Amino acid sequence: MLTLKIRILIIILLLLSILYIVNMVRRKRLELRYALIWLFTGIIVFILTLFPNLIKILSDLLGIYSPINMLFFMGFGLTLIIIFSLTIFASRMSIRIKELSQEIALRDEYIDKCLNKQKY
Amino acid sequence: MKNNKFKSLIIIPAFNEESNIVNTVKNIKKYKKDFDYIIINDGSTDNTAEICNKNKFNVINLPINLGIGGAVQTGYKYAFNNGYDFAIQMDGDGQHDPEFLSLMKKTMLETDANMVIGSRFINKEGFQSSTARRIGIRWFTFLIKLLTRKTITDPTSGLRMVGKKGIALFAKDYPKDYPEPETNVAMICNGYKIVEIPVVMKERIGGISSISVKKAVYYMVKVTLSIILEKIRKH
Numbered sequence: 001m002l003t004l005k006i007r008i009l010i011i012i013l014l015l016l017s018i019l020y021i022v023n024m025v026r027r028k029r030l031e032l033r034y035a036l037i038w039l040f041t042g043i044i045v046f047i048l049t050l051f052p053n054l055i056k057i058l059s060d061l062l063g064i065y066s067p068i069n070m071l072f073f074m075g076f077g078l079t080l081i082i083i084f085s086l087t088i089f090a091s092r093m094s095i096r097i098k099e100l101s102q103e104i105a106l107r108d109e110y111i112d113k114c115l116n117k118q119k120y
Numbered sequence: 121m122k123n124n125k126f127k128s129l130i131i132i133p134a135f136n137e138e139s140n141i142v143n144t145v146k147n148i149k150k151y152k153k154d155f156d157y158i159i160i161n162d163g164s165t166d167n168t169a170e171i172c173n174k175n176k177f178n179v180i181n182l183p184i185n186l187g188i189g190g191a192v193q194t195g196y197k198y199a200f201n202n203g204y205d206f207a208i209q210m211d212g213d214g215q216h217d218p219e220f221l222s223l224m225k226k227t228m229l230e231t232d233a234n235m236v237i238g239s240r241f242i243n244k245e246g247f248q249s250s251t252a253r254r255i256g257i258r259w260f261t262f263l264i265k266l267l268t269r270k271t272i273t274d275p276t277s278g279l280r281m282v283g284k285k286g287i288a289l290f291a292k293d294y295p296k297d298y299p300e301p302e303t304n305v306a307m308i309c310n311g312y313k314i315v316e317i318p319v320v321m322k323e324r325i326g327g328i329s330s331i332s333v334k335k336a337v338y339y340m341v342k343v344t345l346s347i348i349l350e351k352i353r354k355h
Contacts, residue, residue: 026349028293032342096184103183 041078126205130157131195134212138167148218162191193294200291208281216279224281234312238319239274246320267351268308275301302346309355
């Protein structure tokens, strides 16, 4: 059962988290592009907590008995999506770093070759 | 005696512009007495690098693709490192007419501005962009006016010029995507003066510039939030 107590707790935690994330972006410690998905998740959970009827509808739809389980299931599902997208991101970054390293090494060699040529 | 003691740089970001880059550089050749230029090749996968090499153009070849923000910022870093007094952004696809270069510099000197933006929407001449884009642009103009009380009619214009202060600011901090509206707000929040002049832009020649619904939503949300966040940053 979704008690008032847990709803208030969730809302307080969410507001603190959203403020923290926004402040990180404000201080340029976090890129807005990657913070957006977290903010989006936070807003979804916020809305659901505010309107428990929505949770009731969704949980009936999915065949989940308890509304609060539905809430956590959704939060968990969204978190998994976020983690997977970060995995894709990390993978892409590692490829870009590899390419960057190779380019730098090749350019270093080219510069050395040019400098050595001048030594003659 | 030539009274041009100012060092000016034209920053030309280019990604896969093999069909346009030669013309773009040819068009600015007549201004070479007053303006240097640098092409920022943003990891093009076509023959842009080879063409620049063959024609001995001034080019910086980025080892990986960084997007428009990263590419243009590279230009600003180059301007900063080489002590330029003015830096002007121009697209590599030929949309921007170099005839406005001297006018922008003149305006900057006369009005003592820190930034001069070439706006399509003051006289509403030339290429006016699609309706959807214009609605988005008008939203940003409204938002910027609401937050800073300054009116910028073309906040997404890529044809803009900055002085030494702007060069230093952008070399240090520049957003990776859709950088123009946010950086305009950054200039305002730092107390820098922005002046707009009417310009005429041409339609895109060669290549495609499409934007999907998903990208459009991300664009509107991201730029709106960045403008608001820029306003509340410490300056």
